[in-house]
Amino acid sequence: MLLTLCLILLLILLLPNLIVYFHAYKFTHYKNINHSASINTGNQTLIRKMKLLFLGIDNPRPQNKLKPKGTFETLKIKSNVALDCWLIKSELSKGTVILFHGYNGAKSLMIEKAEVFISLGYHTLLVDFMGSGESESNQTTIGFYEAEEVKTTFEYIKKMGEKNIILFGTSMGAAAIMKAENDYHLSPSAIIIECPFGSMLESVRIRFKKMNLPHFPLANLLVFWGGLLNGFNAFKHNPSEYARTIKTPTLIIYGKKDDKVSQKEINDIFTNLKGSKTLQTYPLAGHDNYLLRYKPRWTADIRSFLFSTHIK
Numbered sequence: 001m002l003l004t005l006c007l008i009l010l011l012i013l014l015l016p017n018l019i020v021y022f023h024a025y026k027f028t029h030y031k032n033i034n035h036s037a038s039i040n041t042g043n044q045t046l047i048r049k050m051k052l053l054f055l056g057i058d059n060p061r062p063q064n065k066l067k068p069k070g071t072f073e074t075l076k077i078k079s080n081v082a083l084d085c086w087l088i089k090s091e092l093s094k095g096t097v098i099l100f101h102g103y104n105g106a107k108s109l110m111i112e113k114a115e116v117f118i119s120l121g122y123h124t125l126l127v128d129f130m131g132s133g134e135s136e137s138n139q140t141t142i143g144f145y146e147a148e149e150v151k152t153t154f155e156y157i158k159k160m161g162e163k164n165i166i167l168f169g170t171s172m173g174a175a176a177i178m179k180a181e182n183d184y185h186l187s188p189s190a191i192i193i194e195c196p197f198g199s200m201l202e203s204v205r206i207r208f209k210k211m212n213l214p215h216f217p218l219a220n221l222l223v224f225w226g227g228l229l230n231g232f233n234a235f236k237h238n239p240s241e242y243a244r245t246i247k248t249p250t251l252i253i254y255g256k257k258d259d260k261v262s263q264k265e266i267n268d269i270f271t272n273l274k275g276s277k278t279l280q281t282y283p284l285a286g287h288d289n290y291l292l293r294y295k296p297r298w299t300a301d302i303r304s305f306l307f308s309t310h311i312k
Helices: 002-027 035-039 046-055 107-119 146-159 172-184 200-210 215-230 239-245 263-272 291-308
Strands: 073-078 082-088 096-100 123-127 165-170 190-194 250-255 277-282
Touching (some): 002 046, 073 146, 082 107, 082 146, 096 107, 096 146, 096 172, 107 123, 107 165, 107 291, 123 146, 146 165, 146 172, 165 172, 172 190, 172 239, 190 291, 200 215, 239 263, 250 291, 263 277, 277 291
Parallel strands (some): 096 123, 096 165, 165 190, 190 250, 250 277
Antiparallel strands (some): 073 082, 082 123
16 A cells, blocks of 8 residues: 555656656757647647647747848858858948847848848848757757857857947847856947846746646746756756846847736846846837837837947
């Protein structure tokens, strides 16, 4: 009887961890499959649905679905993996903006924003993080190891003789920039970050709440296993703490209807930044492409920020 009870208790402890382990792996590792095949559960059998519940849903590798309209150069830059990048030059030469996409994204999602920077007179470098597009690996660490890739591309452009470098990132890209600033003290001319999450744990908690699932202990387990699987402590992956070391002029852009990043996270990051800083919020925007609703204002905010930091 006692042995049976112990086995039941052991199963109760192990089963949730085993399930979260599989989900954490698929959350941080893309797979070369068709996107629709991974999420179409409507016609699945009960056995298939149970398998997805226990083993997780395959995460399709993000692909570049568009290419820049004009002339561009494809660069292979060696970082922790080989990165695939597009260099698009402006007729003017005020500086270079390096653009970093978000989770489940690729550099083609940055084309429209790059076009705005080009119209303002800046060269642009669009980067595929590891696991995305044409870069190596299938791994993603939500900005942790991607910080090294920010450093590598920054140094690459700097070695080309560029003195005026601006870092731009969305969501995971923003987190990677902030970690790179914290770890490597890059000191670019300015950074522009959209919807950065405050901490890895809070980001996962919000996602569980959105799915009407108990965030404790599931979020904690996912962060634990996600970090362990990828060789780092994900509980310490906190952009709100990285902000305390950032003295670079910073523009934060945030959508008030964002359901993945809270206003509190944004406020904490903004408060902790040590340098000159500006916060712009868009009332009707969510965790999405701000250019869909706010392109004129977004462009004006970018131009005004760069002008105020004497980057003309």
